Amino acid sequence: MPLSETMVTGLPRSSSQSDNQKPTPRLKAIINLITFLTPRPENFILIVAAVSSKSSRYTEADIEYHVYVIRYRMGKHMHILLTGASGFIGTNLLISAAQSGHTVVAFSRNGRSLPGATTVVQWSLGDPLPEHARQKFDCAIHLAHDFSGMEGSKRTIDGTLSIMAALRDLGTRRQVLFSSVSAHAGAQSTYGQTKYTLEKLCRDQSDVIIVRPGLVLGNGGIFGRIRNWVRRYPFAPLPDGGRGQVRSIAIEELCEDTLRIVTSDNVPKEMNLFDEDSRTLRSLVKEEAYAMGRRVLIIPIPSGLLFGVLRTCEALALKLPVTSDNLSGFLANQSDIHQPSAWYP
Secondary structure: OOOOHHHHOOOOOOOOOOOOOOOOHHHHHHHHHHHHHOOOOHHHHHHHHHHHHHOOOOOHHHHHHHHHHHHHHOOOOOEEEEEOOOOHHHHHHHHHHHHOOOEEEEEEOOOOOOOOOOEEEEOOOOOOOOHHHOOOOOEEEEOOOOOOHHHHHHHHHHHHHHHHHHHHHOOOOEEEEEOOOOOOOOOOOHHHHHHHHHHHHHOOOOOEEEEEEOEEEOOOHHHHHHHHHHHHOOEEEEEHHHOOEEOEEEHHHHHHHHHHHHHOOOOOOEEEEOOOOOEEHHHHHHHHHHHOOOOOEEEEEOHHHHHHHHHHHHHOOOOOOOOHHHHHHHHHOOOOOOOOOOOOO
């Protein structure tokens, strides 16, 4: 895959880099030529990158950054299993993986075709590993979660552990468990408690990497629902006015970070994936409204009152964009229990 300027977008920069620094045209031309002529160009490219960069105005930190971009974009092509592939993170991760040259077997409840998937398999938590999916994967990424209360929690824990064990027996060497920043010993939400239980049960498994993303910004998930609300209405009711600081990460960055974890050799056991600087939900919503060319009135609602409203609606079987469990997990996101992970391959 030829190196382009867009490949640098969203990747971590060294402290010495300015926003307008990009790989030199000569560096890109040499890399593209070697990539075209050589089946496994990584080692050649790293040498050329260093020589080309050292002969230019770039510093050693810039050389390290170029090498990182090259190694990530032109490195290993993996055979990946992805559960929960039809969800917000899953569908975006499939496309990112395919663009990076990986093959992905996607597990989803409906088994329908998904962009970026090499193969789609109908599977739900609690099902055994299908016979035609009993193969050795380089990595398995576990996104599947059952949100149907306590029964769903048990199904998530048992089903995830079961498929992990089956894949381990088949020789899958790395498994990535998607957890949450709401997962900790004092978690109040069922979601956070479920994820924390899975974390505890997987901590002694050497092949499992635990990933905790913050609030994921994009067209899906909780923030996607808030975005859709802003698109439709001129006001936005936010818990406590949205003034609490939240940990967040853009969906594009989350996908890139996840693929770095999949392809890198030395990865920490636990990874917290969110921006170093926290933001208020209020500012995020206002930015989204501005990007849409809209004005939005923020209506503060005490979180305790909002809990009561959501639980009453749930008791009456009224569907709203968010649930009381969503709110509990979101408020947990405002704590500083988990700090951003500083790691580069």
